[in-house]
Amino acid sequence: MAEIKAPVFPESVADGTIVEWHVSEGDQVNRDDVLAEIETDKVVLEVVAPDNGVVTKIVKQVDDVVLSDEVIGEFEAGATASDAPAAKEDSAEAAPKQAADGGEPKQAAAPSDSEQDHKDQSPAVRKAAKESGVDPKAVEGSGRDGRVTKSDMASPKLKADASIKSDSGRPVAESVGERTEKRVPMTRLRKRVAERLLSVTQETAMLTTFNEVNMKPLMDMRAKYKDQFEKRHGTRLGFMSLFVKAATEALKRFPAVNASIDGDDIVYHGYYDIGVAVSSDRGLFVPVLRDTDRMSMADVEGGIRDFAGKARDGKLSLDDMTGGTFTITNGGVFGSLMSTPILNAPQTAILGMHAINERPMAVNGEVVILPMMYLALSYDHRMIDGKDAVQFLVTIKELVEDPTLLLLDL
Numbered sequence: 001m002a003e004i005k006a007p008v009f010p011e012s013v014a015d016g017t018i019v020e021w022h023v024s025e026g027d028q029v030n031r032d033d034v035l036a037e038i039e040t041d042k043v044v045l046e047v048v049a050p051d052n053g054v055v056t057k058i059v060k061q062v063d064d065v066v067l068s069d070e071v072i073g074e075f076e077a078g079a080t081a082s083d084a085p086a087a088k089e090d091s092a093e094a095a096p097k098q099a100a101d102g103g104e105p106k107q108a109a110a111p112s113d114s115e116q117d118h119k120d121q122s123p124a125v126r127k128a129a130k131e132s133g134v135d136p137k138a139v140e141g142s143g144r145d146g147r148v149t150k151s152d153m154a155s156p157k158l159k160a161d162a163s164i165k166s167d168s169g170r171p172v173a174e175s176v177g178e179r180t181e182k183r184v185p186m187t188r189l190r191k192r193v194a195e196r197l198l199s200v201t202q203e204t205a206m207l208t209t210f211n212e213v214n215m216k217p218l219m220d221m222r223a224k225y226k227d228q229f230e231k232r233h234g235t236r237l238g239f240m241s242l243f244v245k246a247a248t249e250a251l252k253r254f255p256a257v258n259a260s261i262d263g264d265d266i267v268y269h270g271y272y273d274i275g276v277a278v279s280s281d282r283g284l285f286v287p288v289l290r291d292t293d294r295m296s297m298a299d300v301e302g303g304i305r306d307f308a309g310k311a312r313d314g315k316l317s318l319d320d321m322t323g324g325t326f327t328i329t330n331g332g333v334f335g336s337l338m339s340t341p342i343l344n345a346p347q348t349a350i351l352g353m354h355a356i357n358e359r360p361m362a363v364n365g366e367v368v369i370l371p372m373m374y375l376a377l378s379y380d381h382r383m384i385d386g387k388d389a390v391q392f393l394v395t396i397k398e399l400v401e402d403p404t405l406l407l408l409d410l
Contacts, residue, residue: 001056004073006038006066007045010318015067016040017188020126023055028080035073037314038066041192042321044282044314047072054079128153134184156182189283200343205381208340209389213397215356215371218242221403233298239353240276241300243328245406246399247351248272248292251326254392256384258325260346266383275324275344276304280311286327286344287311287320332356338374348383351396352376 006016016038023035029049036047049055057074060066129136139156141148186194200206222237229237251258251272259268272293275286287307289300310316327344332355341352354374361370377393399405 002075003071009068051077053077208378235301241297246396250395257349269325275327277329278311288324348380
């Protein structure tokens, strides 16, 4: 009999919470099948089957808190499902024996309504229910026979039935006339994000400086070479790769922006690990591109594409998001025109990209319509002087407006 253990958490993660078991006791699984998911303060981790066999016992249930490398279940390698139901056979033999002793044999209990509802729900629906805290029974289903689908859980239309409760015992849908409201518990990940953002605003001297960049040269370059780029490198040419390369060059020129504060010490990093914010159904994650000074634009585009896929599928690891000396976030993909991004502690600066809009600009005494983007740099004034922050942002602006400067190292 082998043990199923929680992953080994890094020092910065104290514990995790089991958010879902994908299997039940007695289920036969193959090597590397996902058995359970554990949510930590930073990421959701998967526990996979160590070998082909049968899950014989689940020790830790959903919502239980587990420690690093703690046993959460038991597993019998090489077994098959037909080997597992020994306990069921024993219980089946027990009924006739009880009758022989003069007692009435007990009939197997019929599944309860909640158990039947659970069986009728697909794994995707059950997973969405765990993530959102919304009981599928409270959602109006659009599927066959009124069944709830994954898309229903993504944008739930709640039934006005206050008798339906969440796992916490509180109603998830309360009727107020023709209107409804729902109450769902925050996920562990969302709580941690909230705590970190609040601590940053309270513990840093954060300021934001703005500038605007003419995106026409970059857009023209992309339109000219995007097909050749994709054919050669197997990935699409986007705007983010040039911003990453421009930020890397600016970090070389302004080392304070690439530094961090550790107590009373300033730590100057001799490498360039840039975090790129990506969005998913579970929230915002910041995986890190390592040594961006050694990466080509194709490497950057490929790395960002891989991170986006991992975030969408819940496959980002702690290693993907550990470290980072600078962060770039792009609210423009959602239509944001201007914002003040919050620092990703312990980093001391973050670059915010925004939507590209055509605006009338004065060029050589004439009014010209150009595609413009606002850039924002939030920085910790304890570490970075205003002069350096402004010049850092101007450097990025100049490099983006004239990409040849990067190629010529000017």
